[in-house]
Amino acid sequence: MSLKKKNILIVDDNYDMLDLMQRHLKGFNYNTYKASSANEAIEVLKYASIDLLITDLNMPDTNGFELIKYSKEHYPILPTLIITGMPTIENAVNAIKTGASDYLVKPFTSDELYQTINRSVLKNTNDSYLSNPVTSVSEEINYAGIDGRSEQFKNLVDIIERVKNNKVNVLIEGESGTGKELIARAIHTKGSLANMPFICINCGGIPETLIESELFGHTKGAFTGAKESRIGLFQAASGGTIFLDEIGNAPLFLQTKLLRVIQEKEITKIGAVNTEKIDVRIICATNSDLHKMVLDGTFREDLYYRINVINIKTTPLRERKEDIIFLVNTFIKKYAIEYHKPSIKINEKINDILLRYSWPGNIRELENIIQRMIIMTDDIIDLQHVPKQLKYHIPEKTEPFKSLREYEKDQILKILAAVDNNKTKAAKILQIDRKTLNQKII
Structure with a gap:
């Protein structure tokens, strides 16, 4: 069993009860999160790893039953405990039917709360062990070239x-x-097809006039310049995996042909009459919103559902920042070897900068920056090696352009303010007469 502290989310619209529960739980050596409504609780569940949900039954807007229903569908192994000050047999039965692990009636003693929580957490641990025989990856830090320690990494x-x-x-x-291609390669190299071909194709990197020939091959004389028959990349990947990167860039005519390949498991060379059976796993990747493209009519709906049997959504680096420092160390080791700088170190102050940055280019941008900083130093990566775009900056204040008359008026008003609105003094400072001054501030 893990020795780390368990994280418990408490949900109650009564702030006094929230504070009381938090004090009890901290005394039991648990980490606590608080929410005063079901909506707040849902936001916490999205971004925190929670081991037990404790919710009041009667809350405005969304009650405890609804919250448990939500948690059971979205977080099925999360144990839940209902507390209520209005106990009824009906509520107790509904709590169990809804999926609550236990039911506690207010007021309760500290011992009752402690025993109920332990019972709920322990039950969940045992149930998870029995129902999930999949190999644990909680200690895995490098998996087929993919690095990370975050929950998102473990889920991947x-x-x-x-x-x-x-x-x-x-x-x-x-x-x-x-890291979409790394994920595709990991699926291939970790599985039973590891010894078979892995063919990677960028659907946006091949001209439309050539892409059909590249993918499916052609016969001799099929078109001008086809001096001999040639197999395509689908045939080359036979028995293995073909990775279609940037599938969203595939032209519509190619989408139609890909749909047939997936449905019939066969291809037809350009210029050929007969089809050829293929045995290949197809993995696609995209940085486009394919569902939106389907709605816009730029991507075939039937193809979308054919390729989207298993969907993997990669998490941007800004949403799994706990992996950043680990990735930094991985890249430092990699490029220290490549550039023969085995003793290179990084100033720890840089970590704060790396954690603050939003990383629009994700892992690729992080790796490029670490590589660049290693090239630019011989021993210690210091603050001066950090690119300017990563460092803290104060936005420049931009003002709209003004006419010369407006600048004059602003200057006169500043001087008037400095001399207590004495126009004679202001006119003397500006070396103009009072009449001119009055005209310029109209």
């Missing part, structure tokens, strides 16, 4: 473990630089 590894030995179609979606 779990998905890969589940699909690696299946030839099911996989769609990897996410921003540029989040």
Whole structure:
């Protein structure tokens, strides 16, 4: 069993009860999160790793039953405990039906609370062990070239473990630089097809006039310049995996042909009459919103559902910052070897800068910056090696352009304010007469 403190989320619209519960739980050596409504609780659940949800039953807007229903569908292994000051047999029965692990009636003693919480947490640990025989990856820090320690990383590894030995179609979606190709390679190299070909194709990197020939091959004389028959990349990947990167850039005519390949498991060379059967796993990736493209009519709906059997969404680096320092150390080790600088170190102050930055280019941007900083130093990566765009900056105040008359008026008003609105003194300072001064401030 893990020795780390358990995280408990308390939900109650009574702030006095929230504070009382928090004091009890801290005394039991638990970490606590508080929410005064179901909506607040849902936000906490999205971004924190919670081990037990304790909720009041009667709350405005959304009650405890509704919150438990939500948690059971979105976080099925999360144990839940209902507390209420208005106990009824009906409520107790509904609590169990809804999925609550336990039910506690106010007022309760500290011992009752402690025993109920321990019972709920222990029950969940045992149930999870019995129902989830998948290999644990909690200690994994490098998986087939993918690095991380965050919950998002562990969830990603779990998905890969589940699909690696299946030839099911996989769609990897996410921003540029989040490691979509690395994930595709991990699915291939960790699974039963590891000794078979892995062919990677950028659907936006091949001209439309050539892409059909590249993917499916052609016969001799099929078109001008086709001096001999040639197999395509689908045939080259036979028995293994073909990775179609940036599938959203595939032209519509190619989407139609890909749909047939997926449906019929066969291809037709350009210029050929007969089809050829293929046996290949197809993994697609995109940084586009394919669902929106379907609605816009730029991506075939039937193809979208064919390739999207297993969906993997990569997490941008800004949403898993706990991985940043680990990735930094990984890249330092990598490039210290490549550039023959085995003793290179990094100033710890730089970590705060790296954690603050939003990383629009994700892992690829982080790796490029670490590589650049290592090149620019011989021993210690210091603050002067950090690119300017990462450092703290104060936005420049921009004002709209003004006419010369407006600048004159502003200056006169400043001087008037400095001399207690004495126009004679102001006119003398400006070396103009009072009449001119009056005209200029109209």
